[in-house]
Each structure stands twice: as C-alpha cells, then as structure tokens.
Amino acid sequence: MGRGKIAIKRIENQTTRQVTFSKRRAGLLKKTHDLSVLCDAQIGLIIFSSTGKMCQYCTQPYRMEHIIERYQKVTGTRIPEHDDRNELMQQQLDNLGRKVKSIFRTTYELTYTFKTSKANSINPGFVGYGTVGTNSGGRKQQHIQEHRAATEYQQGGTEAKAVEHQQILDEFPSFYGGAGDPSSVLQLATIPQQFPYQLHLAHPNLQHSNV
Amino acid sequence: MGRGKIAIKRIENQTTRQVTFSKRRAGLLKKTHDLSVLCDAQIGLIIFSSTGKMCQYCTQPYRMEHIIERYQKVTGTRIPEHDDRNELMQQQLDNLGRKVKSIFRTTYELTYTFKTSKANSINPGFVGYGTVGTNSGGRKQQHIQEHRAATEYQQGGTEAKAVEHQQILDEFPSFYGGAGDPSSVLQLATIPQQFPYQLHLAHPNLQHSNV
C-alpha cells in the first residue's frame, strides 16, 4: 500500500525506518481504536520504538492496569520480577500438603498400633512400674514381657514423633504462632484439653474451601 | 475500505459486529506484527472481545510479561494485584492450616487417651469380644466394665474421627488425589503400611520450606 511493495523484514535504512514507524504507528493506533469502538472490545496496546520511546493505546474508560490485571487473571501469569509471592505460596502449599499427609499417616499408624497391640495380647493388661504380675505361667510371662517392650517402644515412638511433627509444624509460624504457641503439639500430647469444642470451632464451615 | 463506508461507532447488529471483529482483529494482528518487524519495535497487544475471549500479540522473542514489566518500569505503575488467585491461595492456606491444627490436636488427643486409659487401669487388659474375665472381684469387675466402655468409645471415636479427617482432606484433591487416593486415611487407619520409609521419603529436606 504505497508506491512500491516492501517485504516484511526489518528496514535497514534508519531514516526510512523512523518514518515508516511514525506512519504505521499512527495507523496501528487508529485501527486499534476502530476495532475497539466498532466491536466493543477491550484492547491494550503497548509499543516501544527501537529508540526506547513508549506509546500506548487503551480502550476507554479503562486504564492499562485494568487490562493487564485482566490479562493476568486469564493467563494465570505473574510478573516475575514484580511478585514472586505467588510461587512461594504455591510451593509452600505443596510442601505443607506433603507434610500433612506424612504426619497424618504416621499418627494414624501409631493409633492403629496402639489398638492392635491391645487386641493381639491375650491378657496384656498394664505391665508398667515393675508391679507384681498376677499370672505366673512361663509362656504368658514371656508374652507380657514382649508386650511391655512393644508398649514402651510405641510410647517412646509417639513422643519422638510428636517432637518431629512439632518441628515440622514450627516451619509454618503464620498458622501456628511458632514454637511459642501455647497450643503446641507437645503440650497437646501430654495435657488433655477440651478438644471437642476446639474441634468444632476449628472447622465450622467446610464448604468454604475449594481448590 | 469495503463496499460501503461505516462510521466508527459500535456496530449494533451482533452478527455483523462479530464478523467485523474477526476480520479486523486479524488485520490488526498483522499490522502489529508488520510494524514490529519492519521497525524493530517491541509491541504487546491484548484484545478482549465483547464476549470475553482474549487474544494477544507479543513481539518475539519476548513474552507479554516482559513488556508489561517494561511498561510498569516506564510508567511507574504497579498492578494492584487484583489477581485473586493470591487471595484464594492465601485463604486456602489459612483454611488448610486451621484444619491441620484441628486434626493434629484431635489425633494426638486420641493417642494420649489410649495411653492414659491403659495407665489408669489397675489391670485393664483386653476386655473385648465378651471373653471370660480371669478376675472375679465385684469392684474390679465394675472397673473392667467401665474400661471396656471407655475403650470402645475411644475406638469408635477414632474411626469416626478418621472418617471426618478424610472428609476434610478430601477437600484438597490437589494434594491428596481426592477420595480415590489409595493412601486414604481410612485405609491408613486399618491397614498397616511400611510407614517409616514413607515418612522419610515424605519430608527429606525440611530446610526447603520457608514462609
């Protein structure tokens, strides 16, 4: 659309390039505006010339920020340098998820072991404090000894896991108030609290969560 | 530039508007590309149609984020992070945190109760399945009865809590694979697994987490 046809490749002559830039930039802005008005489209256009000058078009009455926001919403992109809190948060969510799963598994495993350790014993009873056993049969005595060892192992394991879990949760001070939180797991593991109330208060409205 | 001249105002006929949009959008993208190539300009173009569909052009090899960054640098504007994925994620983190805390508390509470229910009994033993008691004293018998009830309550409570906890965790399918996940809590609560390996695999590098 001119006296001669030109190939779409960088114009080497700087003057010509500058002139063409001015003309075509004006044309592009007009076409952008036309499209926006005619078809009721929301358009943002940002142009940096080779010399670094910027010009822009933005559908009225919006501002470029609105369009960028909308763009980010649609594409799910973030401005890398601008804000990496998103990625950090996502990483943290994933991390937390994995660890919760791990803790959850271990804890239920321990609970299960307590139950079975009781169920598997013929007459396990309480064997601590070196008190006298009422049974005297050799086989039964051995069984009780084994159970005592198993129980102590389980109990020791529970404490150890509690420490470990507390350490993991301490990594999320924003949720748990850090190690100084009075609702510390170690305290929870040793001091009974009125947990049923706590429980109901803690997640009264599950329907608000969604992924 | 067509068989008839049209005024630059919103096209009322929806079909015509749609057709015009498609044609002019293609034209605009071409002109944008031409200007970018011919004059070595860095251009970003974002178009939202009236129906909400988005399309974009961005000078290669840049990405739209680069141009937006540059725009922000030049204009000094900041996108006010309307990106509500941030908010959603934060909400979800908080939600998850609260629920984990709740689950954690309840589970440790149950574990604690198991331990004390054994410690508090003089000779609690296993009292299930209606088997014969070896003790016959009236007081002791009553104690055993109470313990049996307490134990069954605890065990029933554990199952109930397991179901409840699974329901809560099911709200986070991205982490847990949803209800169909074979590592379901209910399974974990009844089927012993090689959890020590799982555990170590699950959080081998705690130092990667940070808030």
Added chain:
DNA sequence: GGGTCTATATATAATAC
C-alpha cells in the same frame, strides 16, 4: 463460527517541499 469473492475504502511508500 469460518472461508470465499469483489468492489471499494483506507493506509502508506515514495517523492517532493
């Protein structure tokens, strides 16, 4: 929604000032 055709409107390359 997309593709084709064609007359016509528009954009612009080359030129001149």
Added chain:
DNA sequence: TGTATTATATATAGACC
C-alpha cells in the same frame, strides 16, 4: 525533522456459502 501529494498496496464491508 515535519507535512503534503499521489500512486499503489492492502484491508475490509457486504454478500454468499
């Protein structure tokens, strides 16, 4: 540099599928 001219290339409105 900017502006105007003008021949020509390109875009596209309207029509039909």
